[in-house]
Amino acid sequence: MWRGRRVVLGVTGGIAAYKSVLLARELSLRGALVDVVLTRGAGEFVGAVTFESVTRRPVHTSLWEAGRALEHVSLGQDADLIIVAPATANLLARAAAGMADDLLTALLLAGTAPVLLAPAMNDEMYADPATSANLALLRDRGWRTVGPNIGPLAEGASDRPGRMAEPEEILAHAERVLAGDGPLQGAKVLVTAGPTREAIDPVRVVTNRSSGKMGYRIAEAAWRRGADVVLVSGPTLEPPPVGVTVLRVESTAEMAAMVRRHLPDSDVLIMAAAPADYRPAVTRDAKLPRSEGGFTLAFESTEDILVATMPERHARLTTVGFALETGAAVEKGRAKLLRKQLDMIVINDALEPGAGFDVDTNAVTILDCHGVEQRVTLRSKAEVAESILDAIEAYRG
Numbered sequence: 001m002w003r004g005r006r007v008v009l010g011v012t013g014g015i016a017a018y019k020s021v022l023l024a025r026e027l028s029l030r031g032a033l034v035d036v037v038l039t040r041g042a043g044e045f046v047g048a049v050t051f052e053s054v055t056r057r058p059v060h061t062s063l064w065e066a067g068r069a070l071e072h073v074s075l076g077q078d079a080d081l082i083i084v085a086p087a088t089a090n091l092l093a094r095a096a097a098g099m100a101d102d103l104l105t106a107l108l109l110a111g112t113a114p115v116l117l118a119p120a121m122n123d124e125m126y127a128d129p130a131t132s133a134n135l136a137l138l139r140d141r142g143w144r145t146v147g148p149n150i151g152p153l154a155e156g157a158s159d160r161p162g163r164m165a166e167p168e169e170i171l172a173h174a175e176r177v178l179a180g181d182g183p184l185q186g187a188k189v190l191v192t193a194g195p196t197r198e199a200i201d202p203v204r205v206v207t208n209r210s211s212g213k214m215g216y217r218i219a220e221a222a223w224r225r226g227a228d229v230v231l232v233s234g235p236t237l238e239p240p241p242v243g244v245t246v247l248r249v250e251s252t253a254e255m256a257a258m259v260r261r262h263l264p265d266s267d268v269l270i271m272a273a274a275p276a277d278y279r280p281a282v283t284r285d286a287k288l289p290r291s292e293g294g295f296t297l298a299f300e301s302t303e304d305i306l307v308a309t310m311p312e313r314h315a316r317l318t319t320v321g322f323a324l325e326t327g328a329a330v331e332k333g334r335a336k337l338l339r340k341q342l343d344m345i346v347i348n349d350a351l352e353p354g355a356g357f358d359v360d361t362n363a364v365t366i367l368d369c370h371g372v373e374q375r376v377t378l379r380s381k382a383e384v385a386e387s388i389l390d391a392i393e394a395y396r397g
């Protein structure tokens with residue numbers, strides 16, 4: 001996505017400027033051509049040489065540099081994206097007023113590329129009505145923002161927003177802006193991920209080997225494509241994806257209830273979770289004591305979420321199921337597509353090396369109810385997620 005893309009990274013005079021070095025580095029490592037523009041204030045915090053070293057490109061610090069006379073126009077017009085991180089209260093005010101008294105404000109005014117701001121300032125400065133009004137005006141003009149977050153500020157702890165979003169968060173938002181307006185823009189996508197856990201007693205559970213990685217990669221990719229994403233997640237070690245609303249559940253019954261709650265608002269349901277099919281018939285209130293003789297546990301079936309919610313599916317919903325099989329996977333998956341009245345099913349065979357649970361790769365077959373079949377050979381789950389979303393977009397037309 002980033003290779004060869006031109007990014008202007010404006011850095012203004014806040015403490016968080018040091019974190020923008022990491023952002024510049026990450027963008028450059030991904031292949032972007034990063035033109036850093038420092039305000040005079042930014043130069044007080046981080047030197048041009050640091051940015052030049054990580055971007056391997058000249059850094060811009062003034063409107064008045066000989067040999068660069070028209071960069072105040074060309075930089076913002078040649079760019080694919082302009083990021084300002086950190087964006088000081090002062091920068092927001094000057095940009096909102098349409099001022100152009102330094103290189104960064106001039107290129108923002110002349111620029112045609114989308115703009116992403118990462119405001120960062122003292123919490124009182126951020127809460128001031130002047131700053132709120134300036135930000136509202138800039139958002140109205142179509143500029144996007146990320147953060148500020150609640151967290152420690154240079155001047156100490158705070159429970160109010162002011163801290164700049166972390167570089168990886170800014171990067172994720174930048175990818176969403178760069179992706180532009182695709183077919184999933186504004187769509188409400190409900191994804192489930194991970195295993196569920198069924199309690200035997202207060203300390204023991206029955207679960208499965210699902211890591212949640214596939215569902216999390218799908219949720220991230222759908223959000224980057226502009227969707228509003230709700231991720232209903234069983235217990236996993238995956239960190240919450242940027243921008244995605246993560247709702248944690250434990251049991252299959254809890255997952256079913258959460259899916260039911262969000263189904264009426266959703267345009268797409270992607271059931272990538274591996275909910276437990278069985279639960280102990282009886283859950284003990286107290287811990288079972290250890291005994292030498294062992295014990296027998298009786299199981300009962302849990303609710304099949306896709307089947308149980310069938311009557312609640314509305315006409316515009318696209319329902320995508322997953323089938324993890326061991327052998328004859330495509331035939332079994334096709335039968336499941338019909339039985340569960342799905343629009344699409346993603347089939348993987350746990351016996352195939354590198355596919356299925358608890359690995360970073362997958363190989364799948366995507367089938368839709370019109371008989372379109374697509375094989376996605378072994379690749380990272382992030383890449384498989386993109387193929388699944390491409391197929392969903394094509395199916396929805």
Ligand SMILES: Cc1cc2nc3c(=O)[nH]c(=O)nc-3n(C[C@H](O)[C@H](O)[C@H](O)COP(=O)(O)O)c2cc1C
Nearest residue numbers: 012013014015039041042088089090091120121122
């Ligand atoms: C130590 C120090 C830290 C500052 N941190 C911030 C900050 O985080 N956010 C902010 O909006 N202003 C901050 N300021 C104030 C700005 O540097 C000041 O408003 C400056 O004029 C900004 O110029 P610029 O927006 O052109 O870079 C700080 C000032 C100092 C001296």
